[in-house]
Amino acid sequence: MKLFNQTLSRRTFLRQNSMAGLGVAMAGSSLAKPFEIRNISAEKPAILGGPSAWAEHKWPAWPIWDKENDEKLVLEVLRSGVWSRADMVTRFEKEWAEALGAKRSLAVVNGTNALVTTINQMDIKAGDEVLVPPYTFIATVSSILSNGAMPVFVDIDPETFQIDPAKIEAKITSRTKAIMPVHILGLPADMDRIMAIAKKHNLLVIEDACQAHLAEYDNKKVGTIGDAGCFSFQNSKNLPIGEGGAVVSNNDKFMDKCFSYTNFGNPYGTAVGAVGTGSVMQGTKLRFTEYQAAIGIAQLKRLDAQTTVRNDNANYLKSLIKDIPGITPYKLYDKVTRGAYHLFPFRYNKEGFKGLSREDFLTALRAEGIPCSSGYATLNTQPYLKDTFDSKNYRKSYPKEMLDINAYNERNKCPLNDKLCKEEAVWFTQNMLLGSKTDMQDIASAIEKINKNADKVKTLGKK
Numbered sequence: 424m425k426l427f428n429q430t431l432s433r434r435t436f437l438r439q440n441s442m443a444g445l446g447v448a449m450a451g452s453s454l455a456k457p458f459e460i461r462n463i464s465a466e467k468p469a470i471l472g473g474p475s476a477w478a479e480h481k482w483p484a485w486p487i488w489d490k491e492n493d494e495k496l497v498l499e500v501l502r503s504g505v506w507s508r509a510d511m512v513t514r515f516e517k518e519w520a521e522a523l524g525a526k527r528s529l530a531v532v533n534g535t536n537a538l539v540t541t542i543n544q545m546d547i548k549a550g551d552e553v554l555v556p557p558y559t560f561i562a563t564v565s566s567i568l569s570n571g572a573m574p575v576f577v578d579i580d581p582e583t584f585q586i587d588p589a590k591i592e593a594k595i596t597s598r599t600k601a602i603m604p605v606h607i608l609g610l611p612a613d614m615d616r617i618m619a620i621a622k623k624h625n626l627l628v629i630e631d632a633c634q635a636h637l638a639e640y641d642n643k644k645v646g647t648i649g650d651a652g653c654f655s656f657q658n659s660k661n662l663p664i665g666e667g668g669a670v671v672s673n674n675d676k677f678m679d680k681c682f683s684y685t686n687f688g689n690p691y692g693t694a695v696g697a698v699g700t701g702s703v704m705q706g707t708k709l710r711f712t713e714y715q716a717a718i719g720i721a722q723l724k725r726l727d728a729q730t731t732v733r734n735d736n737a738n739y740l741k742s743l744i745k746d747i748p749g750i751t752p753y754k755l756y757d758k759v760t761r762g763a764y765h766l767f768p769f770r771y772n773k774e775g776f777k778g779l780s781r782e783d784f785l786t787a788l789r790a791e792g793i794p795c796s797s798g799y800a801t802l803n804t805q806p807y808l809k810d811t812f813d814s815k816n817y818r819k820s821y822p823k824e825m826l827d828i829n830a831y832n833e834r835n836k837c838p839l840n841d842k843l844c845k846e847e848a849v850w851f852t853q854n855m856l857l858g859s860k861t862d863m864q865d866i867a868s869a870i871e872k873i874n875k876n877a878d879k880v881k882t883l884g885k886k
């Protein structure tokens with residue numbers, strides 16, 4: 424019973440630690456000592472029967488919810504009976520816009536439909552092309568396709584994991600309407616170069632900032648640099664509401680139209696239930712709810728402090744692993760002033776690990792108790808593209824040669840992205856970066872010990 428209480432209190436301590444935005448190590452606490460005196464990297468990897476690097480730790484839970492401080496507003500909403508869009512949503516939109524330094528924000532059902540709405544209200548439709556990186560979540564591309572437009576893939580810079588600005592211009596045609604940089608993994612794309620290209624070719628810029636809450640490029644929040652930015656509040660995201668999303672922009676006319684589009688085409692500001700206004704445009708319904716907003720307001724209070732902890736821990740972890748042979752952590756562009764670190768990425772090169780495959784490396788790392796993943800599959804080669812091109816709408820909107828999937832695949836080859844997805848990428852999730860400095864040391868030590876014993880781990884994989 425005593426042991427149970429101890430575990431519980433340590434876990435509570437860890438949680439409070441991250442909630443208060445403190446990235447402090449457990450130094451000084453007697454609980455931390457067993458981890459600090461162990462030289463983990465000198466031990467045998469767990470997969471070979473050694474002790475696991477992480478045996479006694481618990482990763483910070485996600486999402487974080489504070490009964491004491493977070494539930495009041497949610498209960499207020501529930502008890503009021505006003506559950507559809509009203510004052511709480513407006514308040515959340517105002518707070519989100521303020522947090523970003525944007526003029527306006529519109530909350531919608533999810534990040535996917537923030538993108539769908541944005542593309543739709545920029546009048547990007549059948550026959551138009553949008554430039555996107557292949558290293559992203561499916562929603563980036565599906566939001567283009569669901570508007571009937573054509574995604575054109577631009578290969579990435581594997582050092583930064585972002586769309587490579589140097590490869591954008593070669594993909595611009597007379598049909599190109601927009602560039603859609605994705606601040607993937609919560610690391611900012613190279614916005615100066617992207618904006619310069621957009622200006623030169625008169626293209627719109629839609630930032631997919633669904634993973635990049637409060638990330639900054641040149642001291643400006645990402646999502647506020649282009650013509651519009653889109654965010655997701657899905658449960659895994661750095662501001663979790665379960666589901667939710669937002670469009671942000673400084674363009675009032677565009678934002679008014681986005682409001683109308685997501686509210687049956689009713690004029691901007693029409694209250695829920697006011698059916699007498701009539702629809703001024705063709706719209707749909709993608710509204711946020713009052714209780715989602717109440718959760719969002721609570722989560723927003725801790726986002727800045729959490730972002731600071733993630734930055735500190737990411738910098739620290741990066742410094743600890745950068746010299747391990749075969750490990751190349753992400754690079755940030757010079758003008759990046761803050762990361763969001765929805766994920767912590769590095770590239771794995773099996774040559775530094777005696778030829779140990781990435782999959783076997785990941786298995787060995789998981790055996791240490793360290794969750795990790797190989798990330799995205801290649802988005803530019805999957806069957807949804809052919810399926811879309813075979814649809815009635817696409818066949819009516821595009822010349823036949825544009826829908827030839829083999830020719831499309833040929834035009835949209837992204838060899839560097841292929842290599843990143845298939846051989847190199849490794850991710851840790853953002854909640855791990857809310858742990859202590861000791862936690863970061865243990866991640867690094869576990870990687871080191873696998874590196875030192877790579878030949879033996881490799882032999883194991885062969886059996």
Ligand SMILES: *Cc1c(COP(=O)(O)O)cnc(C)c1O
Nearest residue numbers: 533534535560562563633655657
């Ligand atoms: C999560 C995500 C989306 C979609 O957001 P949802 O809220 O899940 O619909 C879009 N783009 C990227 C890069 C994302 O990570």
